[in-house]
Amino acid sequence: MERVSLKVIARELGVSTATVSLVLNGKNQNGRVSMDVSEKILAKAAELNYVPNSLAKGLKMGHSKSIGLIIADISNVFFGTLALHIQNYAEQQGYTVIIGNTNEDPEEMLKMITFLNSRQVDGLIITPTEGGEFMVKALLEKEKPLVLVDRIYPDIHTASVMINNFEISYRSTRQLLNRGCNNPAFISYKQDQVHTNERKRGYLEAMQDAGHHVTDKIKEVSYQNLQEDMDGAIEELLQMSPKVDAIFFATNSISISGIRSLLKKGLLVQKDIQVMCFDESEAILLFPFRVPYVKQPIEAMGKRALELLIGQIERKEKSGQQIVLEAELVV
Amino acid sequence: MERVSLKVIARELGVSTATVSLVLNGKNQNGRVSMDVSEKILAKAAELNYVPNSLAKGLKMGHSKSIGLIIADISNVFFGTLALHIQNYAEQQGYTVIIGNTNEDPEEMLKMITFLNSRQVDGLIITPTEGGEFMVKALLEKEKPLVLVDRIYPDIHTASVMINNFEISYRSTRQLLNRGCNNPAFISYKQDQVHTNERKRGYLEAMQDAGHHVTDKIKEVSYQNLQEDMDGAIEELLQMSPKVDAIFFATNSISISGIRSLLKKGLLVQKDIQVMCFDESEAILLFPFRVPYVKQPIEAMGKRALELLIGQIERKEKSGQQIVLEAELVV
């Protein structure tokens, strides 16, 4: 079965490929192609089930109508949901999304950028990993359309979409204190990234404003060795006096792991100890106890990021706009 | 900044693009290009940071080195994990994966196939939705490399990767019976697909072999209206006499939803009622009670599917091999 190209349609109809191209792209305005021929071409294209070859088109036009999405791990619900929305919205705009996973490893991030570049993606949406600053700088210099999402590098100015990490974290901590907790602790990843740091700062400031001076109730766990570190961290927290009576978990994976650790120790969550989580999850909904959590506007994040990116791609906008969306505290 | 193409390298070095292409593709065997020139080209390519334009290459070679992965919903952990593994493995082989979501809707499936075809994907891995038979037939006629995964259409012969649904379901039901349950029920999606049907058949046969005659203890819920249907289904099951003392949930999303429903009703899982789930999940690990579940070999599924597909693409294998992998019962 012969592949149906413009040439085939042109041959069958005895016209040139130029004419066919013009018609199929709706560029037959003001007396370029006669009605008669137009219709014939449209009909034939439909009959033969013509689909344009996007490789050829992309080559000629200088853009691929595809974008790269680089995230930590597509099997994580947060990123999966983000990817879903970006894809849906991108498809509406005629763009293809190619996803790459970094697993929070800068080497993987570099590999993915190179790979996606060779695929001629028109732009990139990235949740950057620690240690990836130089890659982002390089992309900026090449004027590659780029939007960072979920996190940014503090000393590099790029277009980005984030949530109000500090504020929501402040409010969440506040909420714990208001509910009568006296010694809320905080657990996050051992990494130096803005979103994490801001959440930490939100916790700290809320504590200070409430007259607490804390340094030892902040624990950090590693991404690679989550559950073990978590068990250790929680063990330490429970040893403290005065007693830690609440824990604020700074990400979704940490929340799950943390609660698991607490349950393993036989503690009654929301009774022996209060918790505050990040992101909603199936797991949290399952508990007989209500768990307050920070709900990120994931769909909006994806949508805005894509809008920013497409603006850069199609309208050469060089705004470097930094969008901050409001997360919601669900209690 | 000028895009670096073969032409640029050739110009700078005063050689032809043909020579550059030959060297960069390692086709300079048996006296095609001199060592001297080879090295110069390699050096220059590195210096200029040359990355081949895959659109041009794909156009010329007649393949894009990309494949399409069509799944129901990337934000579902099962599919997310599947996608992760397929991507990792594909990247190793130099392939790009483009993911499309159907949301179990055949119209979306058709849209995605058309879309991916226009992107010139070299092949497709699909978890087909109900009502998509004609599309798969059309792909087969066009001899498009294709592998179905997770489910198949019973009356269309295609390459596929599935798990042993019937057997694992039989064994799981058996397990419930052995543990002393007398009236295990079964809940699955309201859909006519092989994998679901086979799981149902496994349950039924195990029940019959144990001397039970069941027709009314099988409930079906809709994909679109999961939680409500679930609440209803479980309500009905609990009304029955003799009392339903166990429930086998046929997929991961159903398991979560089902347990949620049970907990809402204030039942003590594994005490008032036993459950058996499909797929592992964070949620299940969190419970103070142990929940037995069917563990699918997701990584292997992805890997085998990709192997099959690449075999068809690169070696024109027309095997139509149907791979069945063993799921594991974790208790």
Next chain:
DNA sequence: TTTTTTTGATTAAACGATTAATCTTTTACT
């Protein structure tokens, strides 16, 4: 009738790569 304008189509180059066919120079053989 001749010239100009409008209408409707074609030509041909280009995008960036690949590769069969060809050409030129050097080396080896008798």
Next chain:
DNA sequence: AGTAAAAGATTAATCGTTTAATCAAAAAAA
């Protein structure tokens, strides 16, 4: 020395599109 073979490079066509430039015929204007 003369010729054949080997080595090392280039030419040119091609993949499927797009589009500026051009051309031809018909209609309108002079």
